[in-house]
Amino acid sequence: MNIPSTIWTLLVGIVLTAASFWLGQNHGLLPTAASDEAFLVDGLFNTMMTVSVGIFLIVEGVLIFSAIKYRRRKGDDTDAEPIHGNVPLEILWTAIPAIIVLGISVYSFDVYNEIGGFGSHAVHESPIAPQATSMPGAAIAATLDDASDVRNIDQLPDTENAPGTGIVSPSLGATPENQGTQPDLVVKVTGLQYAFLFNYPESGVMTGELHVPIGKEVYLDMTANDVIHAFWVPEFRLKQDLIPGRQTELRFTPQVAGDYKLICAELCGPYHGAMNATVVVQTPEDFDNWIKEQQVASKETFNQAVAVNPAEQSADEFLAHYTSEMGISSEMLHQIHN
Known part of the structure; x- marks a missing residue:
């Protein structure tokens, strides 16, 4: 048939x-x-x-x-039928x-x-209010400048390079129902060779690991301290550049708990391949507990630094024990301060 x-x-x-x-x-x-x-x-x-x-x-x-149906048959030496084209x-x-x-x-x-690609083109103010942050170990470093006051160093390294200049690219991740609304969590992200720093202004926590709660819209206010970096988490399907002297933003709502790799997707130097961090998506309860743990750890570090270096000690006196072990004389340290 x-x-x-x-x-x-x-x-x-x-x-x-x-x-x-x-x-x-x-x-x-x-x-x-x-x-x-x-x-x-x-x-x-x-x-x-x-x-x-x-x-x-x-x-x-x-x-x-x-190729199979119209192949040349054995013994067939004739020319093919001429074709002049088929316009339709x-x-x-x-x-x-x-x-x-x-x-x-x-x-x-x-x-x-x-996902908010054209939700915001104009330069605007970030929803993050200027606020002091806490970072473990920062208080000890402050003794190099002023042994009696550790508050001045509690700020991100990008504050001098990007003093509220706004954004230069559209906001990504803000779905239509979330555009114009306040996010549930605000995190300030700083990229520098070769690491990411995450600052939680509302709780005063700074860390090298990003923690976010499930089902809550997260707003990332991002900038770079030296060269262009990029925030890219393949599981979120979102990527945004971090630009020196400018602020870009990214909004997303995580839905699946787990640890995800944050990758810098812009060639930023010889160690670019090693610039990554961990994004931890957890339940709101676990996230709140993590914030409290970070706050306690920051406070303990601060108290230890103050206890180790009483206000009556100068920076030279406080560092004398450590510099002597490194072979650095007090005269050399004095020249560094000057």
Whole structure:
């Protein structure tokens, strides 16, 4: 029984469509989707995979079919039938890719806008109010300048380079329902060669590890202290640059508990590959407990530093024991201060 070519075309089309949809949704190429924004990006990626798999199967299928069916037969030395082109077919295979590219472009724009890509272009004030922070070990370092006052060093190293200059790029991660609202958690992020520093202004905690609670919108106010860095967590599907002298921002809502790797995605120097940190997504209860632990640890470190170096000791006197072991004389230390 001869099956009409139209039926074969229909059957092949159904099989290719089913295979494209299945592979496009079950490719397993992406890491865990750990934020609300990740699901939007994954939808776009899966759509592109579906279209790409369909085009690949059609093109490769036609090539293989043509190579087999129209191969030169043994003993056949005749010339092939001359073909002068097919204008309607050329228009068709030009129009279809153009429509696909246009559709993906519109979809991409919509996703970018959904995660706040065009939510804020103008320079504006950060919601973070200037506030002193606490960092373990900072009090001891203060004795180099003033042994009797450790408060002056309790600030991020970028405050002189980026004095509230606002943002130079759109806010990423603020979904439409969250745009214009106050975030649940504010964290100030500073990038420097080769580490990230995280400052929690509301609690006065500074750390090298980012902790965020599940289901709470997190606002990151970011800047760099030296060169351009980038904040990129693959599981969040969001990336934002940290720029010296400027402030950029990123908003996201984590949804899956776990430890995730924060990667600097901008070449920032010879040790760029080692610049990473850990992002810990935890329950709100565990996050509150972690904040309290950091506050207690910072306070204990501060008290120990004050106890070790009473106010009546000068910086030279306090450091004399340590510098003598390092072979540094008091005259050399005095020259450093001057």
